[in-house]
Amino acid sequence: MLNSINMKRPTITMILLLSLSTMVMAGGGWPQPRKGGYFKLGQNAILASTFYGPTGDLVDITTIGLYTTSLYGEYGFTDRITGIAYFPFYVKSTLNEIKFRQSGVTIPGDEFSSMGDAEIGVKYGIVRNKPFVVSATLMLGLPIGSTAGGDSKILQTGDGEFNQMIRMDVSHSFHPKSLFASAYAAFNNRTNNFSDEVRFGLELGGTFKKFIPIFKINMVQSLENGGTAVVQNGVFSNNTEYFSPALELNYQVTDQIGISASGAFAFSGQNILAAPNWGLGVYLKL
Numbered sequence: 001m002l003n004s005i006n007m008k009r010p011t012i013t014m015i016l017l018l019s020l021s022t023m024v025m026a027g028g029g030w031p032q033p034r035k036g037g038y039f040k041l042g043q044n045a046i047l048a049s050t051f052y053g054p055t056g057d058l059v060d061i062t063t064i065g066l067y068t069t070s071l072y073g074e075y076g077f078t079d080r081i082t083g084i085a086y087f088p089f090y091v092k093s094t095l096n097e098i099k100f101r102q103s104g105v106t107i108p109g110d111e112f113s114s115m116g117d118a119e120i121g122v123k124y125g126i127v128r129n130k131p132f133v134v135s136a137t138l139m140l141g142l143p144i145g146s147t148a149g150g151d152s153k154i155l156q157t158g159d160g161e162f163n164q165m166i167r168m169d170v171s172h173s174f175h176p177k178s179l180f181a182s183a184y185a186a187f188n189n190r191t192n193n194f195s196d197e198v199r200f201g202l203e204l205g206g207t208f209k210k211f212i213p214i215f216k217i218n219m220v221q222s223l224e225n226g227g228t229a230v231v232q233n234g235v236f237s238n239n240t241e242y243f244s245p246a247l248e249l250n251y252q253v254t255d256q257i258g259i260s261a262s263g264a265f266a267f268s269g270q271n272i273l274a275a276p277n278w279g280l281g282v283y284l285k286l
Contacts, residue, residue, distance in 0.1 A: 029171030032076030048275030088116030112149030159236035
């Protein structure tokens with residue numbers, strides 16, 4: 001087994017942008033209109049050989065990969081109430097083989113795939129049809145991923161804890177230039193001796209005919225009120241922190257169908273990979 005001090009075999013945590021615990025809501029502070037929706041099939045990939053340790057220092061690790069195929073959806077039940085669901089139906093975690101040149105000893109690699117932790121939630125539009133809109137969101141994290149996979153039983157596709165996150169979004173659109181800005185703050189209550197978290201984010205974007213670029217900043221801060229920051233031989237760790245800018249580029253192929261590409265980067269962190277999270281997706285708007 002590994003811990004945060006004596007890493008005989010590297011472990012990882014990940015940034016779940018455009019997915020999982022750091023989900024980016026498609027509508028910001030705007031709920032979906034009644035019977036309207038946004039649905040996305042996404043593919044994310046992380047390949048890392050460095051890691052932000054418990055003190056924020058960079059640590060060299062055996063190259064690992066995490067590949068997530070997911071479905072994300074928002075649907076407007078009313079003009080104020082939007083249902084939200086995220087389902088990573090295929091998650092593959094890999095660990096490269098290690099071969100020592102002097103001794104010739106080889107530590108075999110490993111890989112494991114299964115479903116990942118899902119999320120369901122509801123967004124309520126508090127202020128609508130105003131220059132500034134405000135919404136509140138409740139998200140529930142469902143621990144349906146595996147916490148012990150592969151031949152080594154150290155690879156994970158979930159963290160094994162049920163979490164509840166409350167999030168507030170404030171958004172504003174700037175007419176007639178079709179620019180928009182959003183900000184959010186969230187509190188994430190985590191079970192199973194995981195520390196609670198506070199989260200903050202900003203989003204700036206614009207619509208230029210069919211091209212929609214969006215710049216995002218996400219930050220997670222652990223409250224350090226759970227167990228010690230022991231990094232087990234898996235994918236998810238306690239007391240994870242990061243500051244991550246991201247760029248998402250969207251293109252409207254038709255009025256309803258679009259494609260997206262994204263890159264998210266951890267400029268600083270704690271117990272998290274020091275590697276980009278790349279994403280591709282296709283989406284449908286009702």
